Amino acid sequence: MSPALHVVGAGLAGLAAALGGVKAGWRVALHEAAPQAGGRCRSFRCQRLDRVVDNGTHLLLGANRHALSFAAAIGGIEALAPVEPAFPFLDLASGRHWTVLPGRPSAGAVETLLALGLPWTSTCQTVDHRLGRTRSYRTLWRPLCEAILNTPPERASARLLGTVLREVLLGGKSAMRPYVAAGGLSAVFAAPAEATLATFGAELNFGRRLVKIGRQSLEFDDEAIALGSRDRAILALPPWSVAPLLPDLPAFSSAAIVNAHFRLDQPVPLPGGQPFLGLVGGTGQWLSVRDDVVSVTVSAADRLAERSAEEVAGILWAEIAPILRAPARVPPVRVIKERRATLAHTPEVVRRRPGPVTNVPWLWLAGDWMASPWPCTMEAAIASGLAAARLAVGRDDLSFA
Ligand SMILES: Cc1cc2nc3c(=O)[nH]c(=O)nc-3n(C[C@H](O)[C@H](O)[C@H](O)COP(=O)(O)OP(=O)(O)OC[C@H]3O[C@@H](n4cnc5c(N)ncnc54)[C@H](O)[C@@H]3O)c2cc1C
Known part of the structure; x- marks a missing residue:
């Protein structure tokens, strides 16, 4: 019998690792504590709104x-729509509109070079330290920092922001092109990944939590699995789930993201003509629309997450109702607080992000918090899953293509 690859955690990192395993011809078993795949990147049918929301x-x-390339390999790319690479913004305080376009970041050359991390940024520098005195700090660099790093610029790593901005802003139109999941995130990743893995004969176990790592075994809350000498395992879990299992792990602080999904009476276009709109000068940071559901996203939202859902909905609706020309009364709403959405990308935390290798010879790590040129994102999670699968099955050439 061929050796088995056990992947624990069916978020994007685990799904990517499992796909790597089946593509390498291994027997793969995926174990997930929740009743569904997707982890921090999932959609569900909200009863209150009677709509699928993320x-x-x-x-x-x-x-x-x-x-x-992962979405393409599993067929989920069909559920993604590319849109024009243009990012409209609205200043809620002044009413001013502008648009960030490829090659036109709407900031001066010197501050753009500073934001790109050029010519050099120390690993200790914060975004505020580097860009706090620039003209576009409030209207561009702060919003980009909070959206990309989910960390306020006063605490965020300037070097990590620079790396991402170089990838995106210097990559031309194709790098800046946004892709929208019109039918929800799970239609792009979790659902087609599950179907693909099942087609390859992978075993998918939901509602099963890993509680201990034995000398040559994985102990779940319902069963212990003994590993054969050629079997391998990947923990594709967030750091707070790995910490009790691998006690040597350093501590990582995280940051919240709050979303409010409002169901309107009818679909409403956003100013700027895109399915999203950046907001500055208020609490809400991004508006996005999907049919008759308008969603407001607030990153670096630890303080907002402490408030009640009703308060959050009231604050955000009061800001966006005038933009949508909608009545002042709050429509049906679902507020979702993801208190541990990503790591807090401070210079210290970024320096501490580990690689996939552990002290256990048959065990590797994956997850968005692994060392990466990207912050905790879908990209980092999927790349880490592939990297861990390559190591576990001993195939450097493994890819999703
Ligand atoms: C609100 C929000 C907005 C975001 N916006 C963006 C964005 O715009 N762009 C972007 O690129 N990224 C964004 N992200 C980040 C992105 O969602 C994550 O980086 C990515 O989903 C992390 O995937 P992962 O597989 O590493 O971890 P997870 O998704 O956390 O997956 C880990 C899985 O392990 C399971 N698990 C945990 N403990 C155990 C255990 N003991 N046994 C078994 N299973 C266990 C969990 O249930 C989970 O399914 C956002 C995240 C949030 C929350």
Whole structure:
């Protein structure tokens, strides 16, 4: 019998690792604590709104090459729509509109070079330290920092922001092109990945939590699995789930993202003509529309997440109702607080992100928090899953193509 690859965690990292395993011809078993796949990137039918909503609006860009090639490999790419690479913004305080376009970031050359991390950025520098005195700080660099790193610029790593901005802003139109999941995130990743893995004969186990790593075994809350000498395992779990299993792991702080999904009486176009709109000068940071559902995203939202769902909905609706020319009364709404959405990308945390190798010879790590040129994102998660699968099955050439 061929050796088995056990993947624990069916978020994007685990799904990508499992796909790598089956593509290498291994017997793969995927074990997930939740009743469904997708982890922090999933959609579900909200009874209150009677609509499919995402746990949080996710932006995928052309620069996210691993994520797009994974979506293509599982067929989920069919559920992604490319849109024009143009990012309209509205200043809620002044009413001013502008659009960030490829090659036109709407900032001066010197501050753009600084934001790109050029000519050099120390690993200790924060975004505020590097860009805090620039003209476009409030209207461009702060919003981009919070959206990309989910961390306020006062605490965020300037070097990591620079790396991402170089990939996206210097990559031309194709790198900046946004992709929208019109039918929800799960239609792009979780559902087609599950179907593909099942087609390859992978075993999918839901509602099963890993509680201990034995000398040569994985102990779940319902069963212990003994591993043969050629079997391998990948933990594709967030750091707070790995910590009790591998006690040597350093501590990682995380940051919240809050989303409010409002169901309107009818679909409403956003100013700027795109399915999303950047907001500055208020609490809401991004507006996005999907048919008659308008969603507001707030990143770096630890303080907002402390407030009640009713308060959050009231604050955000008061800001966006005038933009949508909608009545002041709050429509049906679902507020989702993801308190541990990503790592807090401070310079210290970024320096501490580990690689996939562990002290256990048959065990590797995957997840968006692995060392990466990207912050905790779909791209980082999927790339880490592939990297761990390559190591576990001993195939450097493994890809999704
Ligand atoms: C609100 C929100 C908005 C976001 N926006 C964006 C965006 O715009 N663009 C972007 O690229 N990224 C975005 N992200 C980040 C992105 O969703 C994550 O980086 C990615 O989904 C992480 O995937 P993962 O597989 O590493 O981890 P996870 O998705 O956390 O997967 C880990 C899985 O392990 C399971 N698990 C945990 N413990 C155990 C255990 N003991 N045993 C078995 N299973 C276990 C969990 O249930 C989960 O399914 C956003 C995240 C959130 C929450």
